Amino acid sequence: MKILKFGGTSVGSVQSIETLLTILKDEVKATDKPVVVLSAMSGVTNLLAAMAEDAANGNDFTEPLAELEKRHFDVVKSLLSVQHQNPAFTRLKIYFNQLEELLQGVLTLRELTPKTRDLMLSYGERCATLMICKIAAQHFPEVLCVDASELIKTDSSFGQARVDIELTNLLIQSFHKEHRDKMLFVTGFIAANKAGQITTLGRGGSDYTAALFGSALNAREIQIWTDVNGMMTADPRMVKKAFSLPELTYTEAMELSYFGAKVIYPPTMIPAFLKRIPIVIKNTFEPNFEGTVIRHDCKPSNLPIKGISSINNISILNLEGSGMVGKSGFSGRLFSLLAREQINIILITQSSSEHSITFAIQPGDTEKARRLIEQEFELELLAKKLEHVVIEQNLAIIAVVGENMKQTPGVSGKLFHALGRNGVNVRAIAQGSSEYNISVIISEHDLAKALNAVHDAFFVELTKTLHAFCLGTGNIGQTLFRQLNAHSEYLRQHNGIQVKIAGISNTRKMIFNTDGISLDNWQDDMAASNEKADLDEFIERMKSMNLPNCVFIDNTASPKPVEVYEEVFKSNISVITCNKIGNSASYKQYKTFHDAAKQHGVDFFYETNVGAGLPIIRTLKDLMNSGDRIMKIEAILSGTISFIFNNFKSDANFHDVVKLAQEKGYTEPDPRDDLRGTDFMRKMLILARDAGYPMEVADVKIESILPQACLEAQTVEDFYSALKADDAFFTQLKNQAEAGKKVLRYIGKLEDGKAAITLQMVDEDHPFYTLSGSDNIISFTTDRYKERPLVVKGPGAGAEVTAAGVFADLINIGA
Secondary structure (H helix, E strand, O other): OOEEEEEHOOOOOOOHHHHHHHHHHHHHHHOOOEEEEEEEOOOOOHHHHHHHHHHHHOOOOOOHHHHHHHHHHHHHHHOHHHHHHHHHHHHHEEEEEEEHHHHHHHHHHHOHHHHHHHHHHHHHHHHHHHHHHHHOOOOOOOOOOOOOHHHHHEOOOOOOOOHHHHHHHHHHHHHHHOOOEEEEEEEEEEEEEEOOOEEEEOOOHHHHHHHHHHOOOOOEEEEEEOOOOOOEEEOOOOOOOOEEEEEHHHHHHHHHHOOOOOOOOOOHHHHHHHHOOEEEEEEEEOOOOOEEEEEOOOOOOOOOOOOOEOOOOOOEEEEEEOOHHOOOOHHHHHHHHHHOOOOOEEEEEEEEOOOOEEEEEOHHHHHHHHHHHHHHHHHHHHHHHOOOOOEEEEEEEEEOHHHHHHHHHHHHHHHHHHHHHHOOOEEEEEEEOOEEEEEEEEEEHHHHHHHHHHHHHHHHOEEEEEEEEEEEEHHHHHHHHHHHHHOOOHHHHHHHHHHHHEEEEEEEEEEEEOOOOOOOOOOHHHHHHOOOOOOHHHHHHHHHHOOOEEEEEEOOOOOOHHOOOOOOOOHOEEEEEEOOOOOOOOOHHHHHHHHHHHHHOOOOOOOHHHHOOOOHHHHHHHHHHOOOOEEEEEEEEOOOHHHHHHHHHEEEEEEEHHHHHHHHHHHHHOOOHHHHHHHHHHHHHHHHEEEEEEEOHHEEEOOOOOOOHHHHHHOOOHHHHHHOOHHHHHHHHHHHHHOOOOOEEEEEEEOEEEEEEEEEOOOOOOOOOOOOOOEEEEEEEEEEOOOOOOOEEEEEEOOOHHHHHHHHHHHHOOO
């Protein structure tokens, strides 16, 4: 025999009640007649409580009462045949008349006692159970409506009555034996004291009713039918990737439920726990879904944790002072005092020095608790043995739960790394010796971000979500979006990464979307946006959205975004940039950025600063991190200069080669901007700094390729004339190189802490001899790569390869 309990949403509408009946028909076919426990219709208990308060405050209650009556009558009209409606209407009308008399009495007296409140609330379950029993009678031959107050006996603690288990078991067993041939429809939530006065079982009371019946009747299974697919790994309203757990132990379910998982209330499990009766959480609206089974003996799991639960809006009180150290009975005095005054303690943590105790309570109890503590410990406060109570509000608790935690090393490390990397400050920590639960108190503002970050960290079979905010929609920005869109499925399947573009800005407009901007039509969204671009506002919005695994991507060449890098790092947001200005300005700025990223545990990636998509920065760092010593770096890091000298051979003259480079789009409008070597110098400077040398711009020596007359020419046309006039100079260099079977190369070199860019003649033994086209090349001579340097070669410019470099940096965030 099974117990089936249906919650408020399961009986809240015509459609859900029809589904309930289908579930019962399937159950009756498969097993003996179940006992069905019912809650009030969804929202009715809250409405009854509100009407009671309104009446006590002298306010009118007739409109909500009429709405309540209509809601029940509408269900009867929809689901009961006409000839069976009058008996249901009559009985329901009696209930509503009794309820109206009670409300009128409260209104007259302006007083609402706990006893009266319980009686009023009981009508929610009474009406729903009567109504559904009448409807079910059309489908099942023998149904019986049972008022649980006749069977479940409690003390007189109205609102949270304690059950007399022994007497209740006897009454349930006797009643069931007498009506074994009936399908019982039982009111949840309500009971009665020994005087027959209605009491209620408190939060989760209907679940408790089901557990009491299940325990008394030694049921094979207790099913809790609700509106979710069982117990989830986290709150699905805040963690979109939360998924249903197939099974939990009683202990795991108790821990998760205590810390906010509202599917089931912890005390309701105790009767089933003692009898080892499985509890199954099912979804009325997806009845074929397996749901979650809570049982004594779960199968072994390879998950280190089972779930992440949370409680928002809590306060902590901190009590500290020398008068606590070694003082036996201090904690007893403190917590006995709070218990006497019905103040519930959610979490306790104490320093090993016994100098302080921190505990969490509901915000509504904070002032009362402070007042009680200061009264109780008045002498200690006057003697300065205790400090005054410190209250912190607007906090939340996250708890990671699982029986495997005690045998899995590194769980705490993974938890705190996920929180720290996302800038979530931990205010207090608690862990029991059983190691089933690690609880941390954080700012309520950070709760959603923390839940998502921790969920991503522990459930590695799910994709890790990166939230990117992108500046710049030029060639590189557009190409990056196209690449991300084309490879999103590959990233998800092979790298376990999902990239959501949460914000985009150019110099004109900006757009934001927490769930990710569609990369299929982002340009249309930008065009339709009414938000004008504002860098400061863009940064503030990025911070206020407070998303986990957040990345700021600078795809511009503007100095403005560089000014906000430090602020971004301090907000625990990683930065990816192809903007060289940040790393090639003053060394002080370079060091500030790197120190800020390190201090706040985030990444600062800028691979594209030196070689577009070529893995130059990462190769250098890997060599150094693995203990290799950099002896010398040689590089050609200008595609323009590479093209010019690779084609300046045989009969070619320098003027014509430069002109050809411009025609092919390799140079700036004024080719001197490239031939001066300034951009090349910035790249060498960044390499030198990454190699450990605190260099400034002036420390990189540049040998000018051009004669003075070319540099001083007023216009581009004059420059070409001067270049032609000096053709003999360049031809002499070329002939000299060819005579020695060498080629001309404009090479940057870092050696012995000195950096220079010079025009050199290299022979066929040099790795740069065979360079062709506009490729970049770099060679690392190290202790390990001494005889044959490590060479990286390939295209060093262009939107495709630069965007690919940003892409590669992005998927390495947090790796």
